[in-house]
Structures are given as structure tokens and as C-alpha cells.
Amino acid sequence: MIALVDVNNFYVSCERLFNPKFLNKPVIVLSNNDGCVISRSNEAKLLGIKMGTPLFKIKNIIESSNITVLSSNYALYGDLSNRAMALLRPYSNQQEVYSIDECFLDLSGTQGLFTIGQNIQKQLWQYLGMPVCVGIAPTKTLAKLANFCAKKQPKWSGVFDFSGISNTRIESIMREINVAEVWGVGSKTANKLKLIGVNSVLDLKKSNAIYIKKKFSINLEKIIYELNGTICSPIDVRAPLKKQIISSRSFGHPIRKYNLLVEAITTFASTAAFKSRKQGTLAEYVTVFISSSPFKETSHFYQNNVTLKLPYPTSDLKLILSMALQGVKIIYKADIAYVKCGIILSGLMDSSRAQEYLWPTKNIKQSQLTQVIDDINFKFDKHSLRLATQPINPVWGMRQSRKSQSFTTSWDDLLLVN
Amino acid sequence: MNNNKNAHGGLRAGAGRKLNSGIYGEATKVIRVPESKVVDIQRYIIQSQSENVADIIKTNLSLSYRPLDLFEHKVPAGFPSPADDHIEKKLDLNDYLIKQKEATFFVRIKGDSMIDAGIHDNDIVIVDKSQKASNGDIVLASIDGDFTVKLLSSYQSKYRLLAANEKYKPIEINESMQFEVWGVVTGAVRKFK
Numbered sequence: 001m002i003a004l005v006d007v008n009n010f011y012v013s014c015e016r017l018f019n020p021k022f023l024n025k026p027v028i029v030l031s032n033n034d035g036c037v038i039s040r041s042n043e044a045k046l047l048g049i050k051m052g053t054p055l056f057k058i059k060n061i062i063e064s065s066n067i068t069v070l071s072s073n074y075a076l077y078g079d080l081s082n083r084a085m086a087l088l089r090p091y092s093n094q095q096e097v098y099s100i101d102e103c104f105l106d107l108s109g110t111q112g113l114f115t116i117g118q119n120i121q122k123q124l125w126q127y128l129g130m131p132v133c134v135g136i137a138p139t140k141t142l143a144k145l146a147n148f149c150a151k152k153q154p155k156w157s158g159v160f161d162f163s164g165i166s167n168t169r170i171e172s173i174m175r176e177i178n179v180a181e182v183w184g185v186g187s188k189t190a191n192k193l194k195l196i197g198v199n200s201v202l203d204l205k206k207s208n209a210i211y212i213k214k215k216f217s218i219n220l221e222k223i224i225y226e227l228n229g230t231i232c233s234p235i236d237v238r239a240p241l242k243k244q245i246i247s248s249r250s251f252g253h254p255i256r257k258y259n260l261l262v263e264a265i266t267t268f269a270s271t272a273a274f275k276s277r278k279q280g281t282l283a284e285y286v287t288v289f290i291s292s293s294p295f296k297e298t299s300h301f302y303q304n305n306v307t308l309k310l311p312y313p314t315s316d317l318k319l320i321l322s323m324a325l326q327g328v329k330i331i332y333k334a335d336i337a338y339v340k341c342g343i344i345l346s347g348l349m350d351s352s353r354a355q356e357y358l359w360p361t362k363n364i365k366q367s368q369l370t371q372v373i374d375d376i377n378f379k380f381d382k383h384s385l386r387l388a389t390q391p392i393n394p395v396w397g398m399r400q401s402r403k404s405q406s407f408t409t410s411w412d413d414l415l416l417v418n
Numbered sequence: 419m420n421n422n423k424n425a426h427g428g429l430r431a432g433a434g435r436k437l438n439s440g441i442y443g444e445a446t447k448v449i450r451v452p453e454s455k456v457v458d459i460q461r462y463i464i465q466s467q468s469e470n471v472a473d474i475i476k477t478n479l480s481l482s483y484r485p486l487d488l489f490e491h492k493v494p495a496g497f498p499s500p501a502d503d504h505i506e507k508k509l510d511l512n513d514y515l516i517k518q519k520e521a522t523f524f525v526r527i528k529g530d531s532m533i534d535a536g537i538h539d540n541d542i543v544i545v546d547k548s549q550k551a552s553n554g555d556i557v558l559a560s561i562d563g564d565f566t567v568k569l570l571s572s573y574q575s576k577y578r579l580l581a582a583n584e585k586y587k588p589i590e591i592n593e594s595m596q597f598e599v600w601g602v603v604t605g606a607v608r609k610f611k
Binding site (some may be wrong): 021086129408414 | 520566600
């Protein structure tokens with residue numbers, strides 16, 4: 001059996017841990033640059049606030065209903081996520097961390113699954129103040145569905161175990177759930193399915209897998225098998241290597257000057273190169289992209305990107321940066337108000353595998369300077385050592401007017417208590 | 419006979435490799451290098467194909483001749499250290515102060531209300547959220563959404579929060595208050611310098 005554990009309203013729940021004032025009140029968390037709603041407390045959901053709504057569209061209801069609005073605080077969320085995942089690990093010998101707020105646990109051979117689900121719930125609430133839902137079922141697709149049931153039906157109080165329920169009961173539940181709720185079925189596929197009379201989860205479960213494979217895809221065929229209890233996608237304990245690393249931001253204010261763009265690219269290049277080194281990959285290509293605002297009607301919209309091949313696969317910051325800056329030179333146009341830029345590293349390969357790639361790579365290590373910078377930044381603060389073009393407080397920095405403190409990751413940000 | 423004989427052999431226009439068509443895009447030349455330096459030279463050539471990297475080459479080449487530290491050579495003979503079998507591990511204050519690391523948080527104290535319990539202004543206290551609080555524990559509690567660190571006193575399911583400083587009165591918890599014990603304070607840390 002497989003359990004899917006997922007934290008309800010994760011970002012809001014993290015904020016509530018250090019701000020009990022937010023409990024039982026409508027709270028929302030905004031995306032980077034305070035753009036759109038990305039997490040909502042149940043109270044905010046009841047007020048009709050939808051995921052992804054831009055902040056300016058809900059200004060009125062925020063005031064009239066006294067909704068607490070917060071900027072996203074990824075340092076806090078990341079740390080609390082790591083803690084939660086570490087607490088869940090001992091429940092199983094196989095854990096797949098699927099996203100920042102959910103993971104699959106392999107519970108095969110374990111008895112008393114419903115009780116385990118309840119223990120998980122109690123522990124995460126006591127230890128981290130996180131409300132979680134647990135769905136338990138024979139496959140990952142069914143566990144996702146069980147989790148959905150646990151969330152939607154208050155009477156099941158957050159734990160739903162398919163193994164403790166009769167088949168007819170499960171099918172009657174599946175009949176009530178829209179096929180679009182199945183994990184891996186997008187809204188487009190759901191609409192196409194409805195055209196051939198597949199409306200509910202049960203309809204999909206009873207569909208002819210071979211026919212579906214022909215008409216749709218092999219993935220949808222697998223989903224049908226999984227809905228019928230056959231495992232097609234086993235628990236994957238390795239963190240998947242990212243095939244691309246993107247580091248990009250919208251600016252807090254538009255920028256026009258070339259040297260400010262260079263600053264931003266330097267910052268993103270060092271983040272991207274660091275991520276690549278951390279997951280042990282080397283990049284073959286670096287892409288630079290810049291863009292003005294598509295929403296401003298007064299000026300014409302300019303965006304451009306360029307992809308350059310690195311002389312050899314590398315994660316060395318200086319090399320990646322020198323390429324990226326050549327890229328900026330190529331696509332920069334003067335007198336344009338840029339609102340966004342970024343870096344993509346692609347063609348990533350395992351650094352151990354890169355040896356087979358070309359004759360000299362086995363002799364090419366990242367420059368020791370980069371290693372030293374990494375070591376020092378790990379030991380001290382994140383940006384203790386920077387390249388000279390990377391500013392501490394950039395003029396183009398993020399708008400995060402409502403960010404909470406980094407309670408768990410910065411000595412200067414600890415909770416102050418009388 | 420005709421001129422055909424003269425058309426055999428010799429130069430033909432357009433034949434052979436194009437000029438500058440090799441991987442380096444320019445004419446090349448054969449040179450002798452010491453075998454031990456082949457790899458360095460190859461690396462140099464690859465790197466120099468991208469612009470603006472002259473300084474990287476300098477860094478790499480100079481770092482590859484880093485002198486060995488004095489102690490990198492193992493002593494091949496001699497009496498083995500009698501302490502080798504007795505080295506266990508380094509002391510880590512985290513081990514001493516923290517029991518359940520996933521549920522442990524640091525909080526900074528403001529004010530002198532707990533001074534008689536040895537908790538001073540600006541101290542960092544260690545809060546374990548996994549522990550259930552009992553009578554007499556120092557706890558981090560929230561009352562109506564505000565945090566405070568105090569001594570928990572419970573008697574017949576009535577709670578009071580006591581300061582460790584006679585300047586402060588006990589706080590009686592009543593039903594109209596939103597009260598929660600957030601975690602148990604298990605230690606304090608202070609730096610003098």
C-alpha cells in the first residue's frame with residue numbers, strides 16, 4: 001500500500017506556525033513580486049478567492065473582509081518542508097518527495113494503516129503545526145485520489161484508506177468524482193474524455209485501456225491500470241535530476257541600463273550554476289532571456305533570447321557567466337524598460353557521466369575558486385562572497401512588502417518573545 | 419594525341435580540405451610537447467576557444483601547481499599513535515542541546531521576566547515543540563495570538579503562567595483567552611563576546 005501525505009494550504013500553514021494570530025482567519029500568500037494568490041487558508045477559500053488571482057483584482061474584498069495578505073517566504077517554507085519530510089521518512093523504507101508539500105510513502109507489509117495515517121496527522125500537527133491529509137491505496141494514482149477524498153470530506157477527518165473499504169463503496173465514491181481530478185489527467189484531456197462519455201473517475205476506471213491508449217496516450221492507459229490497482233509508476237526514491245535549471249525573476253522596478261541587466265544576469269547565473277553544482281550536473285548550453293512588459297500599451301513589447309554552447313560541459317560559475325554576459329551583449333537593446341530577465345542552463349549531464357563525453361573533460365574540474373566561493377557561502381551567509389557585479393541590495397530586487405521573517409534560517413530573524 | 423595525359427595528377431581546383439575548416443577554424447601546426455603536459459595544453463586550447471576566459475586559464479594553470487601542504491605526506495614508518503583507537507567523535511553542541519531536531523526552534527528573549535530562571539534579555543532559548551508540557555516546565559505559549567516564555571503552572575486543569583521575576587504578576591488563563599502551549603523550553607544559549 002502507498003500513502004500520499006500532503007500538507008493543507010502549505011504556505012499559509014507555515015506562516016501560521018509563527019503567527020498564531022493568523023489561525024482561523026482568512027490568510028493568503030502571494031507569488032514572487034506580490035503578483036498573484038498562490039496559497040489560501042480555508043477561510044479565504046470560503047470567501048471565494050481563487051488560486052492564481054492577481055492581487056489588484058481582489059483589493060476590495062481584502063479590505064472589506066480583512067484578509068491577511070503575505071509575500072512568499074521561501075526560506076521559511078523550504079526549511080519547514082525539509083523538517084516535515086524528515087519526520088515522515090521513518091514511517092516507511094521508501095519515501096518519494098513529490099513536491100514541497102507532499103510525499104509518497106511505501107507502506108507495504110504494514111498493518112493498521114488507518115492508525116498510521118492518524119499518527120502522521122497528529123505528529124505533524126504537534127511538531128510543526130501542519131494540518132495534513134493522508135490518502136492510502138494500492139497505487140500512487142489511487143493514493144492521490146484517496147487524499148482528494150480525505151480533503152473534500154470533513155467526516156473522514158483527513159485520513160482516507162481505500163483498503164478498509166469495500167469495492168462497491170469505492171466505486172460509488174468514484175462515480176461522484178469528476179475525471180479531471182485524477183492525477184495526470186489535465187483539463188484538456190478531461191474535456192476530450194467527456195466527448196466519448198467518460199465523465200467520472202469510475203468511467204475512466206472501467207474504460208478499455210487498449211482503446212484509450214490508441215485514442216489518447218500510453219500515459220492515460222497507465223492511469224487506467226493504476227485506477228484498477230496495478231502499479232505502473234512505482235515509488236521513486238531518488239530526487240529526479242532537473243533537466244533544466246532556470247533562474248529568473250521579474251524586477252521590482254523596470255530597468256533600462258545595460259549595467260543593471262548585467263548585475264541581474266550575474267546574480268541569476270551564480271544561482272543557476274550553484275544549483276547545477278549542488279545536484280552534481282554539468283551544463284552544455286546557457287540561455288539568456290530578457291523581456292519588457294507585455295502589458296504596457298505605451299511602449300512596444302520587446303523580448304529576446306539567445307542560447308550559447310559552452311566550450312565544454314561545466315558548472316563553473318566564471319565560465320557560465322562569461323558566456324551569459326556575451327549573450328546579454330547580443331540581445332540587449334537600449335531604451336527599453338526591461339521587467340524580467342533570466343538564465344537557463346540546459347543539456348545537463350551527470351558530472352560523473354560527463355567523463356565519457358569528450359576526451360578532455362575528465363581532466364577538467366571546476367575551478368577551485370568556484371569551489372572556495374561555494375564553501376564559504378555555505379559556511380557563512382548565502383551571499384558572503386559574490387562576484388563584483390552581483391549587488392547585495394539590487395535596485396531591481398523583488399517587491400516583497402509583506403514578507404514574514406526567516407524565523408528558522410537567519411539568526412537576525414528569530415522570533416522575539418517577552 | 420591530345421592533352422588528356424597532362425590532365426592526370428597534380429593540383430585540382432576545389433579538391434582537398436577547405437582552408438580553415440578544421441575544428442579550430444584556422445591553420446594548425448604540429449609541435450612537440452612533453453607527454454606530461456599534453457592534457458594541460460589540450461585544456462588550454464579548449465578553454466581559449468571561448469572569449470573572455472583568459473583569466474580562468476591563468477587561475478586553472480596556476481592552481482594546478484599548488485604546492486603540497488607539509489602534512490600531506492604520511493610518515494611511512496614509526497610508532498603508530500596510541501590514541502588512534504580511542505578517537506570517538508567531536509563534541510557537537512547540537513547533540514547536547516537538541517533532542518528532536520525537526521521540532522526544535524530557536525527564539526530570542528526580550529526583557530527580564532525570566533531572569534531568576536537564568537534566562538536573560540537577548541538570550542536564545544531552545545524550544546522543543548514535540549514535547550508535551552507539564553506542570554513546572556518553562557514553555558513558549560501563545561495568548562490571544564501573542565507569544566510569551568513563562569513557567570507553566572497547572573492545578574486542577576486551571577493554567578497560570580508565572581514569570582521568574584517578582585516584578586511581574588502571574589497571568590491567569592481563563593476561558594475567554596485563546597491559549598496554547600506552543601512548545602517546551604529545553605535550554606538557553608548566551609554569548610559574552
